[in-house]
Amino acid sequence: MSNTPMAASPLTRAVLEIDEYASGLGWDQPARLFALVDTARLRAQEPALASQLGQEGPQESAALTPVEQEEIPAGKPLDEFLGTIAWPDAVVGCALTVERLMLPPSAEASVPQGLSEAKLAKWVAEHPDRQEVRMTVGVLRDGTRDSALRLREKDSPTEVLTGGDLVPGLAEALSATFED
Secondary structure, three states, X not given: OOOOOOOOOHHHHHHHHHHHHHHHHOOOOOOEEEEEEEHHHHHHHOHHHHHHOOOOOOOOOOOEEEEEOOOOOOOOOHHHHHOOOOOOOOEEEEEEEEEEEEOOHHHHHHOOOOOOHHHHHHHHHXXXXXXXXXXXXXXXXXXXXXXXXXXXXXXXXXXXXXXXXXXXXXXXXXXXXXXX
């Protein structure tokens, strides 16, 4: 968490910690899902696990600890996979990091109409203005959300964009994992 601003909210710090972790793994990685747990509760209820995760000792009471979950099944659409998740009460939030291609707004007018999803993905992948982006989105049970975006061409901790509304669709999908 060396590049995480201490003045940031606990969720922002968790999202940036996950972004830094994903950055250390390099690009072209599969999506990764994380449970977010209250660090103080984790230390009290699971001291051995807290120690294993490096969360022992005095820390801010409002801190969140990301716990990586099992690998997301290959070949299953992300929205379908997220629809199968249910979290135990001890999980106060969740986060996902995923890589995607994006186009600048100026390319929107040139998108061919009537393409299948597969053909549209191929068109985007071949577009000269495409950008590779890693998105890390976190949500809490209370609806709080935050995101971190990192472009492959500007792969530096000082070039990470953060904000609560950067990836609204993914934030909504993650929030839905907490609905009954």
